[in-house]
Amino acid sequence: MIYTVECSFADPVSEAEWNDFYSLDKLPALISVSGFHTSQRFKALSGGCPVYLALHSIDGLNILTGEEYRKKGGGNFARWQQHITDWHRNLYGGIDRAPCIGEGEYLALSATGPEPLIGLGLTPYAMQAVAMEKFPEHRWLAKVERGNVPDIEHLPEGVHVYVQMTAQLTSDGDAAAGKAR
Numbered sequence: 001m002i003y004t005v006e007c008s009f010a011d012p013v014s015e016a017e018w019n020d021f022y023s024l025d026k027l028p029a030l031i032s033v034s035g036f037h038t039s040q041r042f043k044a045l046s047g048g049c050p051v052y053l054a055l056h057s058i059d060g061l062n063i064l065t066g067e068e069y070r071k072k073g074g075g076n077f078a079r080w081q082q083h084i085t086d087w088h089r090n091l092y093g094g095i096d097r098a099p100c101i102g103e104g105e106y107l108a109l110s111a112t113g114p115e116p117l118i119g120l121g122l123t124p125y126a127m128q129a130v131a132m133e134k135f136p137e138h139r140w141l142a143k144v145e146r147g148n149v150p151d152i153e154h155l156p157e158g159v160h161v162y163v164q165m166t167a168q169l170t171s172d173g174d175a176a177a178g179k180a181r
Contacts (some may be wrong), residue, residue, distance in 0.1 A: 002092040002127055003058050006050040011083040011120045022054075023166045029072045030056065031169045035063035038098050041167045042107055042162035045154050049160045050086040055098040061131045062092055082110075092127035094140060099125075099143055099166040106144040111136035112158030119156065121148065 009015050023041055031039045038057040044050070064070060077084055101107045110116050114124040122142035129137045144161065152161055 001058055001060055001130070002057040002095050002098050003064065004088075004090045004092065005054040005056075006089075008085045009053040009080075009083050010085050011080075011115055014080065014083065018077075018083070019165070020078070022052075022077075023159065026077075027054070027166060027169055030069075030074065031171055033063065033066075033069050033072050033074070035059040035066075037171045038100070040098065040167070041099065041165040042109060043165050044160055044162050045106070046160045047157055050088065052165075053107075053109075053162055057097040058091075059075070064091070070152040088135075089132045090129050090134065091131040093130045094127040095125050095141075098168070099141070101143060101162075101164045103164070104146050105164075106146060107162040107164070108142045108144050108159060109162070110140045110142075110156075110159045111138070113138075113157070114140045116156035116159045117142045118158075120144075 009018060011018075027039045027041065030036055036056055036058050038055075042053040042055070044053065060066070064074065090157075099107075106120060108117055108120070110124065114126065117124040117140055124140035124142045127139045127141065129135065144146050149161065155161065170172060
């Protein structure tokens with residue numbers, strides 16, 4: 001299953017420090033939770049959506065309600081909580097593992113169907129919300145080679161493009177393709 005966490009951040013003064021905390025402390029803590037398999041962070045290149053996105057591959061909802069998840073920082077943003085806005089969490093079925101988005105790639109997400117991604121020459125993978133907010137109920141994701149990026153200012157309705165902020169962390173302790181930034 002794919003666990004998504006999306007948000008924006010309202011304090012430019014502490015945003016870089018918050019991003020360091022999330023990327024360097026929180027993601028490694030979460031990937032150490034039994035049942036987490038991959039974790040990766042992204043930043044939106046397109047408007048109309050929360051600025052930040054984290055994709056986690058997990059075994060199921062019980063992982064997110066367990067004691068180990070709570071102890072290792074699930075949902076805890078400490079002093080940054082007051083600056084986090086437009087926060088959304090969803091659990092999607094349909095894909096077992098989130099794709100690894102490397103330095104030469106972007107992630108594209110559509111909430112309006114697979115057709116907009118297919119129209120951009122991409123291969124979409126379908127996800128359906130099964131827990132948490134359950135909105136959007138359906139999403140499609142695709143990898144985009146950076147050389148094939150559509151005009152980000154004129155994307156189809158409901159399509160958003162993201163650049164990786166971190167390499168994809170895996171539960172075996174190795175980072176997948178791409179370096180953390």
